[in-house]
Amino acid sequence: MKNIKYITFFIAAMTLGLFTISCEDDSDLFTATPTTPITLAELPVTTIVLDATNPGNPAVTFSWNEANYGQPAAENYLVQLSSDQAFTNPVDATSVSGTTTATLSVNELNSSAGSAGLPPFTLSTLYARVVSSIGAQNGLPVSSNVISFEVQPYFNYAFEDYYLVGNGTSADWNNNSNNPPLFRDAENGNLYNYTGFFTKGAGGEGDGRFKILEIRGQWQPQWGTAYPDGSDPIETSGAIAGNPGTQDSDPGRFGIESDGYYTFTINFSSNTYSIAPYSESGATVYSSMTLQGSGIGSDTPMTQLSFDSHLWYVSSVNLQPGDIQIMTSSGSTWGGSTEFSGIATDGGGSIPVVVQDDYEVWFNDLTGEYIMIPLNL
Known part of the structure; x- marks a missing residue:
């Protein structure tokens, strides 16, 4: 029925003198056909020990032959890695188009190996394959053969840690005195809380103040309020600023109005903070x-x-x-x-x-x- 419809359309177009239109429609008849599986070449090395000191260096290059979908269009290639040969939970390591090689840096291979479940500092087998496809929608995907090699990943601690400093805290204005850390939210790596005792000290305007440090023993980077340091009212919420995170000058100080327990929350996604009283009455005081x-x-x-x-x-x-x-x-x-x-x-x-x-x-x-x-x- 489809061929009959095309013939009918062609005759009608000729009758109207619209031959060029029928030629344009005729181009829609070209179709891609599934390619035979491409061949992923074995690697020249079988063991790769990743070095965290050179994360940008090339770690491995994969190469394969060109897929053939019967169309003069660039093919897409997705490199996948897995901890098992069945690719139960494949990791998409990288993708390229119109070329038959792909290189992963040390950091990229380490990250992919970790995502695949390989433990750090241990030689483990990693499996690789390439999935070819065509078009913007990645149509007609076909997987290559599977190769394997040994990888020893390193561990990449991807989190930031922050510490209290100031005369409202146990460390006073000493940037390296067992400054307590903020507690990072397990689900949101940019959200931090600290619930504990803060002191107002002598009770003056400059007492009960604190800031946040990224590194013990260093004053920068430091985080505080968006007010200039020294011209900073005590508020229960507001915007945060950082030197050098947002500016070259030091940010203002957080603060509390009286001795007590408070929950301090800081969100580095929204660059905001809040301070709220916390009641510890009835809480168990442990001896060890x-x-x-x-x-x-x-x-x-x-x-x-x-x-x-x-x-x-x-x-x-x-x-x-x-x-x-x-x-x-x-x-x-x-x-x-x-x-x-x-x-x-x-x-x-x-x-x-x-x-x-x-x-x-x-x-x-x-x-x-x-x-x-x-x-x-």
């Missing part, structure tokens, strides 16, 4: 906290912050892949489900440790928040 679990060599006591009895820390402890829990002086065991930061609950399972390193660990028994900061990654 201990780290335990398969991720730690032996039970390790945590230190109670003298400035705030609800904050506990270990300055440095070696953790290995496994899990940890926090045991309180009452015998209860607290745990969470997210690595590096999250919220622990009484009987809440185990906190995963995904990579070996020396860690600084903090725990807030008011909120259950914990943060594990690797010291060498």
Whole structure:
């Protein structure tokens, strides 16, 4: 029936003298046909050890023959990696068009290997294939053969950590005095909270103030309010500014009006902050906290912050892949489900440790928040 319709249209077009239109419609008859699977070449090396000191260097180049879809159009090629030969959960590493090679940098291969589930610092098998397709909609996809090679990824700690400084905090205006860290939200890496005691000190306008540092021992980068430093009223919410994050001059100071417990929240996505009173009345005051679990060599006591009895820390402890829990002086065991930061609950399972390193660990028994900061990654 389709051929009859084209013939009828052609006769009608000739009758009207519209031969050029029929020729244009005739071009629509060209169709692509599925290509035979392309061949992905074996790599000249079988083992790749990734070096974190040169993340931009080329790590691996894949090459294959050109697909043939029967049309003079550029073909698309998607390089996929997987931890298993069946490509149960493939990772899209890179894509190219109109060329038959693709190179991944050290950082790109490391990221893809991690996304595929390969553990860091261990040689593991990684599988690769190329999926060819055609057109803007990636039509007629066909997978190549599968090759494999050994990869040793490194671990890339992708998070930022922030620390309190100021006369409203335990560190005073000392930028390297066991400054407590903010607790990073496990679901939103740009959202941070700190619930704890702040002091107004002598009660003056310049007392009860604080800022946020990115690196202990360094005054920049620092974050504060959008007001100029020294001309900064005490407010419960507003915009944040940073030197050098948003400007060259130092930002204003956050502040509280009286001694007490507060929840300070800062959002680096919206560049906003808020400070709200927090009631700790009725909260249990523990006499001890201990780290335990398969991720730690032996039970390790945590230190109670003298400035705030609800904050506990270990300055440095070696953790290995496994899990940890926090045991309180009452015998209860607290745990969470997210690595590096999250919220622990009484009987809440185990906190995963995904990579070996020396860690600084903090725990807030008011909120259950914990943060594990690797010291060498």
